[in-house]
Amino acid sequence: MNALAATSRNFRQAARLLGLDSKLQKSLLIPLREIKVECTIPKDDGTLATFVGFRVQHDNSRGPMKGGIRYHPEVDPDEVNALAQLMTWKTAVAAVPYGGAKGGIGCTPGELSRSELERLTRVFTQKIHDLIGINTDVPAPDMGTNAQTMAWILDEYSKFHGHSPAVVTGKPIDLGGSLGRDAATGRGVMYATEALLTEYSDHFRINLVIQGLGNVGSWAAKLIHQKGGKIVAVGDVTGAIRNKSGIDIPALLKHRSEGGSLEDFYGAEVMDAAELLVHECDVLVPCALGGVLNRENAAEVKARFIIEGANHPTDTEADEILAKKGVIVLPDIYANSGGVVVSYFEWVQNIQGFMWDEEKVNRELQKYMKNAFQNIKDMCKSQNCNLRMGAFTLGVNRVAKATLLRGWEA
Numbered sequence: 001m002n003a004l005a006a007t008s009r010n011f012r013q014a015a016r017l018l019g020l021d022s023k024l025q026k027s028l029l030i031p032l033r034e035i036k037v038e039c040t041i042p043k044d045d046g047t048l049a050t051f052v053g054f055r056v057q058h059d060n061s062r063g064p065m066k067g068g069i070r071y072h073p074e075v076d077p078d079e080v081n082a083l084a085q086l087m088t089w090k091t092a093v094a095a096v097p098y099g100g101a102k103g104g105i106g107c108t109p110g111e112l113s114r115s116e117l118e119r120l121t122r123v124f125t126q127k128i129h130d131l132i133g134i135n136t137d138v139p140a141p142d143m144g145t146n147a148q149t150m151a152w153i154l155d156e157y158s159k160f161h162g163h164s165p166a167v168v169t170g171k172p173i174d175l176g177g178s179l180g181r182d183a184a185t186g187r188g189v190m191y192a193t194e195a196l197l198t199e200y201s202d203h204f205r206i207n208l209v210i211q212g213l214g215n216v217g218s219w220a221a222k223l224i225h226q227k228g229g230k231i232v233a234v235g236d237v238t239g240a241i242r243n244k245s246g247i248d249i250p251a252l253l254k255h256r257s258e259g260g261s262l263e264d265f266y267g268a269e270v271m272d273a274a275e276l277l278v279h280e281c282d283v284l285v286p287c288a289l290g291g292v293l294n295r296e297n298a299a300e301v302k303a304r305f306i307i308e309g310a311n312h313p314t315d316t317e318a319d320e321i322l323a324k325k326g327v328i329v330l331p332d333i334y335a336n337s338g339g340v341v342v343s344y345f346e347w348v349q350n351i352q353g354f355m356w357d358e359e360k361v362n363r364e365l366q367k368y369m370k371n372a373f374q375n376i377k378d379m380c381k382s383q384n385c386n387l388r389m390g391a392f393t394l395g396v397n398r399v400a401k402a403t404l405l406r407g408w409e410a
């Protein structure tokens with residue numbers, strides 16, 4: 001089952017639990033708008049290259065649509081659709097006044113030079129500038145994109161519409177970005193892990209495995225390590241390493257920032273990357289691609305808890321296998337919502353023209369993460385369901401209410 005079918009299935013299950021009628025279900029499920037654009041750029045060697053860009057705007061009943069832009073070779077319309085839908089439920093779970101959207105360009109960013117990436121981003125922005133905006137659709141970074149990508153979008157958009165810092169979030173601080181946004185998704189993963197562990201045990205002194213050492217994974221690793229979590233294995237697209245006494249995460253991140261590879265890090269041994277997700281641990285934190293937990297490996301997972309830092313890392317078959325094994329999965333639409341929560345703070349700061357200090361950003365983020373966890377637990381209790389369904393029913397219910405209040409009922 002692909003990501004779109006799986007996400008829609010979770011939506012339908014939640015809608016049934018909530019007793020939503022079929023017309024409302026249809027209107028909530030179908031995206032508001034799907035955009036597909038050709039992006040042709042001159043490469044540095046003078047030849048032309050053509051890429052396909054997407055933006056799916058799923059729902060705006062609770063506010064402007066919000067979601068990242070991904071640069072990855074596997075970006076396709078179904079995946080972007082699923083990720084846009086997830087954003088609608090995620091912003092509702094987080095209780096930020098947004099709808100959901102997602103975008104992407106099918107490309108391999110590592111094979112493009114900085115100037116090629118800039119040209120690609122600018123051409124994509126030219127094609128979608130009249131469909132995004134401060135009160136309509138506000139992009140942010142996702143896999144393969146970063147603050148610099150947002151700066152190029154901001155600059156290109158502003159040529160058409162005047163200086164508009166709030167049109168994107170996750171920008172560089174010097175262009176109106178928020179303190180704490182870079183770390184926010186990983187920090188939210190840490191708060192989510194803390195909330196779950198407090199519920200099921202009484203300390204952070206557990207063994208963890210983290211997949212992905214990009215924006216989300218490296219911040220999650222750093223902050224969980226600071227809290228006393230022992231990270232016994234990590235991996236990324238280049239491979240994986242382990243150390244049963246715990247990896248020195250600050251040393252590893254320093255080593256990587258100086259250009260070192262996982263393989264030549266002195267403080268751990270190289271392991272088979274395929275074994276990473278089934279490595280012995282208490283908590284598994286996937287922070288890379290979708291669909292990495294599937295029927296091939298789910299039965300072998302040793303973790304008692306899975307914290308979904310990535311979007312849709314657990315496919316439907318894996319979800320069922322893990323539930324039978326008693327593994328507790330904290331779902332993406334809550335676990336990685338720290339990013340969009342601080343994106344909301346960034347947007348608010350841009351609109352107010354007033355910058356918050358980092359302590360305030362982190363304190364407010366912690367409050368939003370705590371409240372959302374409590375709301376999910378209450379839903380689980382009233383609907384007698386697991387955490388994924390608790391989060392889905394919470395999100396779908398809020399979006400359905402807003403839709404009905406607006407009088408959009410079919």
Ligand SMILES: NC(=O)C1=CN([C@@H]2O[C@H](COP(=O)(O)OP(=O)(O)OC[C@H]3O[C@@H](n4cnc5c(N)ncnc54)[C@H](O)[C@@H]3O)[C@@H](O)[C@H]2O)C=CC1
Nearest residue numbers: 142143144185212213214215216236237288310311336339
């Ligand atoms: N950046 C953000 O604020 C948010 C990101 N997410 C999700 O978190 C996940 C990671 O996003 P970012 O950290 O922003 O991306 P990133 O581009 O900064 O890092 C991606 C990481 O995944 C690793 N990776 C890629 N392919 C892999 C493979 N085949 N096996 C193992 N590792 C692999 C890369 O080596 C890298 O370490 C994605 O699913 C994204 O949608 C979710 C919420 C917000």
Ligand SMILES: O=C(O)CCC(=O)C(=O)O
Nearest residue numbers: 067068140142339340343
């Ligand atoms: O920060 C944002 O606006 C969205 C981040 C995102 O794409 C996600 O949460 O999956």
